[in-house]
Amino acid sequence: MPRKKAMKKQVESVEKGLPIGKKRKATVKEIKVDLSTEPSIAQENKIRINVVYSPDACITESSDAARELYNQSRFGTISDNGCVQLTLIETYYLMEKGKLNVFIGKKKLSNESFCSKAKKLEKNFWVRYCVYKDMRNRGYIVKTALKFGADFRVYDRGVKPGEDHAKWILYPVLETSSLTWYDFAAKNRVAHSTKKRLLIGIVDEEGSVTYYEIRWVRP
Numbered sequence: 001m002p003r004k005k006a007m008k009k010q011v012e013s014v015e016k017g018l019p020i021g022k023k024r025k026a027t028v029k030e031i032k033v034d035l036s037t038e039p040s041i042a043q044e045n046k047i048r049i050n051v052v053y054s055p056d057a058c059i060t061e062s063s064d065a066a067r068e069l070y071n072q073s074r075f076g077t078i079s080d081n082g083c084v085q086l087t088l089i090e091t092y093y094l095m096e097k098g099k100l101n102v103f104i105g106k107k108k109l110s111n112e113s114f115c116s117k118a119k120k121l122e123k124n125f126w127v128r129y130c131v132y133k134d135m136r137n138r139g140y141i142v143k144t145a146l147k148f149g150a151d152f153r154v155y156d157r158g159v160k161p162g163e164d165h166a167k168w169i170l171y172p173v174l175e176t177s178s179l180t181w182y183d184f185a186a187k188n189r190v191a192h193s194t195k196k197r198l199l200i201g202i203v204d205e206e207g208s209v210t211y212y213e214i215r216w217v218r219p
Helices: 003-007 064-073 088-096 111-121 125-137 181-193
Strands: 018-020 024-031 049-052 058-060 084-086 100-104 141-144 152-155 168-174 197-203 209-217
Touching (some): 049 064, 058 088, 064 084, 181 209
Antiparallel strands (some): 152 168
């Protein structure tokens, strides 16, 4: 669904208590994130960076343009040899932005071929990518959060990793999937223990994302 159409949806605030323990409850509140322009890196720099594909990670060439991906918008991580190591999701996002040429050997991969491979390698790749893409397009830096037991960690606008801690941990969820109360409570505990807010991104069948922020409160 185009962004403008998605923004026409009526946004309803939902707030309900969920008993977790004796003194605490979680509240669920739908939030909107203001739209912003896409990262300037996608608009200003038209150089395509060569990338070598592997199932574990995608490695860029060692160049100033590649390192600028990290320096400006914190895509990937910089290796000791000056190359940038990208996740599959980061790679596909930058491919769609026209920033990368991705190769297996001498064969250049199309966006469709890369996406097909990524879907086979990563569970829920498309759902996770829809949320990642939406947050990145809104101006947020999104990084993996495996050590927290979540999909992503999200930094507030204007904040880069290393400057401050992430504000949210983010779980992408398909609209038609189910979530048990046990799983829901476990996600809340992860966010609470890491001193971050819990954000759930629900993806509908058209790829549009609605976000719910969940916080611990005392009655």
